[in-house]
Amino acid sequence: MLLLKIIQKLIATLNSDGTPGQVAAGIALGSAFGLTPFASLHNLVIFGAVFLFNVSFPAAMLGWVIFAPVGFLLDPLFDTIGRMLLVDSPNLVPMWTALYNMPVVPLSNYNNTVVLGSFLGWVVLFVPIFFFARWGVGAYRQHVLPRLEKMKFIRAMKASKLYNVYQWFQAE
């Protein structure tokens, strides 16, 4: 039931709840869960941010779902980026050494090539994801949603008992 609730909330979010900016920020923050290894300290911080900032929580979940496969696909690239920074950049070694010997920081696993590479990848992609998602949500609400509602199939659906099921996903 919890899953259904989340899906219902998600559709409601896309359709009407929250501004496109709130939804886009949720997707951009949630993409961190998908792009970077999930069991990392920074994801706990981002999770707190999703809670505390006035962004869409279901959108963050959507961002996670969308970007999880992307993260898997980009892992070799993230590994290369992390290796470049951690292994092949002698000038950065003093900084990494200082961070490695600080309290708490090593718990973030920043010294793993995939974690560092994917985190930096997410930081770089955060703004493009945000703007793209904001544009996407606006376009969906302006162009796709009215058409969907006019489609015979959807109207037939609305008329059928199946619509009752769809109604589960409507905003409260």
Added chain:
Amino acid sequence: MRIFRWKAAIPLGLFLTLAGVGWIFFVDTAVERAIEAIGTAIVGAKVELEEVDVQFRNGSVVLRGLQVTDPDAPMTNLVEVAEMVAQVRMLPLLEKKIYIDTVAMRGVKFGTERASSGAIEKPPDPEAGAMRQRIDAWAERVPIPEFSLAGLSGTVDVAAIRPESLQTPRVAQGIVGAADSARQAWASQLEAINPRPVIDSAQAFVNSLEGASLRSLGLRGVPRAISTLRSTITGITQTRDALTQLESSVTGGVADLRQRVSSLAEARAADLASARNLLKIPSLSAPDIAPALFGQAALGRVQRLLYWAKMADRYLPPGLDPRRRQGPDRIRLSGTTIEFPGRRSLPGFTIGVAEIDLQLDTTASTGGSYRAEITDLTSSPSVLGRPMRISAARTEASSGPEAIEFAAVLDHVTASVRDSVGLSLTGVALPSITLPGLGVRIDFGRGVNELTFVRTGDSVTGRLLWSSSQVSWDRGSLGGGRVNEIVWRALSSVRSVDVEVRISGSIDGPSIAVRSSVARDISRSLQRELRNEVAAAERRIRAEVERLVEQPIADARAQVSLAETSVQGLIAQHRQRLDDVRAQLETRVGELRRLLPFSYQYQLSTSVVSPSGQPSGNR
């Protein structure tokens, strides 16, 4: 629109509190799983724990029922510890570092049986594999002579020595080829220098000036002639320099060839030894017999010693360079995790003092109580700044050895690693060894087993000693016949034996020397009773080898002499002629200068004369 969703703070706080409480409840299990996973990865076989109790208040961690599987025998535990209490510092955990002040272990047992197999599917360890391969390759290169008495039992068949199996003819043939190539190369270079036309032209010019006067040459002709003479002298000098250079090259080349000719003596000695082996004629000298009998057994132990010395490097790396290891196992790519040890920080893992009380099986020869202490065991010795020390001694013996002492210092603080290990076991059961080539089995019984091993940087020295006065012998596969009976008589009367193995040299390829009282006894007996037979057989072998290598050696020497004399003789001749003609040229210059008025002579001595005969400027 508000930026913060304050009403979510309470659920978030609740969530984090629940997560924290859950972690405290499940930390024991988490630590247990972590120790099992890390231990299994390090050992290469299952490491299991029955229970872990983490007490944050006093920073203690109690491990119960630790079983470490022997990776080579999965149904046996390498070690089993009933209880282990560790005092862990809490603050370094925030830096993801484990600093254990003290560890106390009790109920430690070795070699206990397991209820289920502790084998795991091991991922290949390329580093350890490569290390083992290097050590195995070194072991294959260590020459261990063969000891066989078969050749003394029958007739020596020298026809079995084939010329193609000897290395001297091959080496000699190589020298012949090299000398021939060098001679041809030098001859070509001499031809390229070609001093004859230079000499002939200079000689002709000198002759043409014979009896020349101011009148015949004219006032302008004399300086011109002097200038031409000087140019010719320059040409002569250059040709002579080229010859000197060639001569130097020839001298160096000939020296190399002569060096190679000298090495034929070594090849001949090796051929003689190889022929002796082929025909199973043993050396009767004790220094040759000892490595033949115990070399293989010693080599196996030295290989293990070198492997562990290298492994110490791997797990206790000196220096502060970043260290890489594979990232954690997860569905996503593991990546590489890099550690960055810092000088003013704590190492990733440290045990300050570990005190271990062992109670070994009372029925075994090593049964009794032991006390061991390990101090400053760390993953980053350079960060800790202190060497690791291990000591162990038997506190109470129930059976077996009278004394067991072990001490080791592994100093990996600086790049120049200094390790020293000392082990002394008195009254311990020593191994039984089948002597290669004889088939006789020696059972050392109880005796002394000592090991000392010192590593300083890349060089190692070490000594292994087995000594026993309770030796017994089993005839094993030793055959009959006079020779074998002599050996058996010599061996079976021996009760006291010592075998000493000395290691020295580079850690990547040390040399091994093996000495043994048994070898001395065998040598004495064989020399007493078989000296004449061995000497006769050796004479025949030597004569045959000499016959086969004599001609190739003579050919090599002749070819080197030819290369030396043919080219060097020509060079000497040419140089002599060049010197003669140069002297004549200089004489002519003097004569012509005297024909000129004083003012011209002065100008000639300070100016370069143009081809027209006029002084053209300052030098």
